[in-house]
Amino acid sequence: MITLSVLRPLAVLAVLLPAAACQSIFPDEEDPSLAALRAQAAAPVASSQRFDSDGYPLLGAYPDTAAPQLTDAQVRAQQSRLNAQASQRASAATSSSYPSEIARLEGVRRKQAADVDAALAAKPTPNAQPTLSPEEVLRQIEAGQ
Template sequence: MMLRWRNTAMAIAGLLTLNGCAAYMPRDETPTPPPGFTGPPAPSGPSSQRLGRDGYPLIGAYPTTAGPQADQATVAATQARFANVAARAGPAGTARYDQSVSELSTLASTRQSEAAARAAEARRSTQELRDLARERQERARTP
């Protein structure tokens, strides 16, 4: 009896799960594309790729020519614009950079010396506590 109820409950759960998918299935025989796939891809620039009637590139139809290239005047202007970028930027070790490096080096050495002093103080206080504990133990042993 228990097995029959369990099988019935599993069958109902399975049908309810599949019923949830029914909203995504078309109700008639005409296929409808999901949203987001309704149009051809957005143009990304000039190309000689052959496209089909729907606007999508034809698979296996490779471009027959190269896309349009920049003319010589545009190339010359771009080269002139970027020709001396490194020279105009200044030397790598400018005065401001050298100053900030020296400030940071000074700060690092100061912090290292402070850390070393604090560590020495901690060792000293730890040693003092050990000596005090040893002294008290000796007093406790001595009648």
């Protein structure tokens, strides 16, 4: 029979284990500032639902006017901002600095490989004292060293 003192930590572990596997809500290529810009794209507007004298919504009464829409200037500004972001991402993929970055990283790889080869070629210098036999250890203990 499993006691309560064993069952309680297992229950806590079962609850926390899925949370340990959680990932960030942002994909690797997305910056949190983009999500902030996206969140402020459309401002909340008041409902045009009609209410009775007690404040309850009138279920059969449909709104008589549409909710306020974005102006043409706001739509154009949003489109130009999104087009600028899209062109920036497209130009980043075809940038002329890409081959130079690849060459730089290849140089780093070659340097690291040379460092590893040099470290493996060097003979190790022993820093540890040679192991003592059990009798020598016993003599040192008896001598008080």
